[in-house]
Amino acid sequence: MASSTKDPASGMPPGDAVVIAAGTLCWRIEKGRLELLLIHRPRYGDWSWPKGKLDEGETTPECAVRETFEEVGLRVELGIPLATIRYPVNSGEKIVQYWAAGIRHLSPVPDGKEVDHVEWVTPQKARTMLSNPSDVEPLDVLVEAYDADDLQTWPVIVVRHAKAKPRSSWSLAEGDRPLAATGRRQSVAVSRLLQAWNPERVISSPWVRCVQTVSPYVNQRSAKLKLVDALTERDAARKPGRTRAAVERVFDKRRPVAICTHRPVLPLVFDVLEGHLTKRLRALLPTDDPYLAPGEALICQVSSTDPGRIVSVEQYRAYDD
Secondary structure, eight states: OOOOOSSSTTTOOOOHHHHHHEEEEEEEEETTTEEEEEETTTTTTTOOOSEEETTTEEEEEEEHHHHHHEEEEEEEOOOEEEEEEEEOOOOOEEEEEEEEEESSSSOOOOSSSOOOOOEEHHHHHHHOOOSSSGHHHHHHHHHHHHHTTTTHHHHHHEOOOHHHHHHHOOOOOOOOOOOOHHHHHHHHHHHHHHHTOOSSSOOOOOOHHHHHHHHHHHHTTTOOOOOOOOHHHHHHOHHHHHHHHHHHHHHHTOOOOEEEOOGGGHHHHHHHHHTTSHHHHHTTOOTTTTSSOTTTEEEEEEEEESSOOOEEEEEEEOOOO
């Protein structure tokens, strides 16, 4: 399982009109059987997956979560990335990015306008009901993941702190250097992005710029924040083994988590991630400095049934106006 780190519209010829959308394949295990949620849209008279177009200033993960809630009333948390499909529309081409979203103990409620009926069906029945042949592509990826026992996962999200005030203009303690005005806006965007996975824990460098980056998310979602000295630039340079150990411990907890740290610390974090990745997935880790842009996140989905094994890697930059 792998995901492109590029914008879904990249590679399109200049001048082509591209519609970007995102959605989910909601799944559940009912009486030991895999079932998926299909929606019926009266406007088109078709059966499809919950999806919709991006709002201005929205990333595709945010869009997938929002559209699923608006269409069927389910507040989902994204799992593994699935296929990104392309098909022609009147304005040019439509690109839809899909994720798996496990559902537990919740009932979908169609909005009655865009969606007038929903149905939980087996993968086999979904194939016969889907109106758009392209919609079978994410279904195939999901079924393959289910057969490989890679569908049940939890996320480890690595965040580089948002844009800070320049070192050259800061004369006080390095740990007290705060976010710039742009960085404060980015921190709000980071909060929106993290909500697509909704990690219940946030582990951060205690330096001000990292804490300010994750504070909007922590405050809004009442997430548990833990400050770890080993994630600071100073401690990572002096005792890199402690930094690696701090990252390794998140895999022992087996609970959704975000880690916020600094650019110079990222290579140590990625060293730990490499130990949990197959050779194919290692190729998706950033290798060139600065690794992640300010406010950018790397999302790794970890198997719930094979502890410590990462099954997907994605990379997104929080929208910054």
